Amino acid sequence: MTQIKLCGLTREEDIAAVNRWRPDYIGFVFANSRRQVTPEQARHLKAGLDPHIKSVGVFTNALVQSIIELCETGVIEVVQLHGNETEEYIRALKQKTTCFVIKAIRVQSTEQILQAQKLSCDLLLLDTYQKGLYGGSGKTFDRALIPTLHKPFFLAGGLESGNIAQVVEECHPFGVDVSSGAETDGLKDETKIKRIIEAIRSIG
Template sequence: MTKIKICGLTRREDIEAVNRWLPEYVGFVFARSRRQVTPEQAALLKAGLDARVQAVGVFVNAPVASIAELCYTGVIDVVQLHGDESEAYIKELKEQINCPVIKAVRVRNAEQVLQAEQLSCDMLLLDTYQKDEYGGSGKTFDYALVPDLQKRFWLAGGLENSNLARAIEQCRPYGVDLSSGVETDGLKDEDKIRQVIKTVRSLTG
């Protein structure tokens, strides 16, 4: 079954919505973004989150110690690295935490993705390349650039209810990551969250 991550939660209402529809994962963005939350805000949101839903922390070139602290305190269950983090950085982080690590790749070509697969992260996240941005473009990319991968990977970038079926059928990802595609006027929309969860589960069981 394709997993679902609803990323960029910022409000108690967002938590209440995901608790009703139970995606497998949600994302808290700690990097600079209009969806950025502080560790204190994330802790409050996590406290209200259904235990069946795992929280992913999204970081861009953050100090290893600050990520480790969020793992130790149980604010996040999974780490997503969305910056320029190297193999040395990932190894250092994994020595300090027990949480799975996802490394995001802004896809430009298949060779680049295959190189990223050699990193010691647990999973990849394939996102749209946009110059001078680390993510959150809200745009899809050419899925023909996705090579056959042995490592589990997430698919991100401009996903919404209307294009999920094609994306899943073409790429067969471990999971799909949605943010702007489940928003209306910049805020999470419970009806859109419900629709995408219903769509993904109807496609993949």
């Protein structure tokens, strides 16, 4: 079953919606973004989250210790690195936490993805490259660039209910990561969340 991650939750209404429709993961963005939340906000939202749904913290070039604190206090269970983090950074992080680590790659070439799978992260996240942005562009990339990978990966970039099932059947990702495709006017939309999850679940 393809895993579903809904990223960029910021409100109690978002938590209520995901508790009803049950994606596998949700994301709290701690990086600079219009969806950014503070550790205190994330802690409050996590307290209301169904325990069967894993919480992911999204970071861009953050201090390792700040990530560790969120892991140790249970605010997040998975770390997603969306910046220029190196293999040394990932290794240092994994030495200090048992949380799974996802490394996001802003795809520009097949060779770039093949190199990325050598990193010691647990999963990759393949997203759209857009100059000046670390993610959340809502735009697609050429998925023909994705090679056969032995490391599991999430797929992001321009996914929404109308295209997500076809993309999964073409690319066979471990999971999909949706943010702007589940929003209306910049806020999470429960109807869109429902449609995305139903589209994925329908393909088994």
